[in-house]
Amino acid sequence: MRNRKSIKLLACVAAALAALMGQASAAELSARQSQLLANNCLQCHARLGVGAPQVGDVQAWKPYVAKGEPAMLASAVQGTGGMPPLGYCSACTEDDFRALIRFMAKLAPPATASGNAQGAAK
Numbered sequence: 726m727r728n729r730k731s732i733k734l735l736a737c738v739a740a741a742l743a744a745l746m747g748q749a750s751a752a753e754l755s756a757r758q759s760q761l762l763a764n765n766c767l768q769c770h771a772r773l774g775v776g777a778p779q780v781g782d783v784q785a786w787k788p789y790v791a792k793g794e795p796a797m798l799a800s801a802v803q804g805t806g807g808m809p810p811l812g813y814c815s816a817c818t819e820d821d822f823r824a825l826i827r828f829m830a831k832l833a834p835p836a837t838a839s840g841n842a843q844g845a846a847k
């Protein structure tokens with residue numbers, strides 16, 4: 726049985742990750758979506774050894790991202806391999822899944838894909 730402690734821990738992990746990943750380019754989550762992430766996805770996506778691409782690990786997400794967002798969404802909803810249907814998140818809407826996936830895979834929202842403005846300095 727999981728207890729309150731581990732839920733609290735997950736919430737802390739989520740908050741820390743959100744802080745770490747709080748870059749302008751990362752997809753943003755609402756407070757509610759952060760909670761959904763902490764209570765569901767991070768059980769596996771922030772735990773090594775279960776075969777899940779880890780939150781923010783761009784390299785690990787690459788093969789999934791390569792299939793395209795609709796395919797990732799479908800796999801998340803239907804489940805695939807060790808990924809349970811809906812990732813245990815019965816409260817997640819389709820929009821939530823899109824946001825959670827973009828957040829975990831560190832995908833920028835489409836509009837912010839600005840070119841290479843940096844790199845010339847020094």
Ligand code: HEC
Nearest residue numbers: 765766769776777789797800801805806807808812814825
């Ligand atoms: C019980 C563990 C577990 C939970 C909970 C979980 N995942 Fe996963 N997830 C996995 C594993 C394991 C994989 C890798 C599956 C594979 O490659 O076969 C995965 C893969 C994925 C993928 C890529 C699927 C693909 O093939 O394109 C997405 C997207 C994803 N998870 C989203 C989520 C989201 C969003 C949540 C929370 C709502 C979540 N997962 C919760 C274990 C989990």
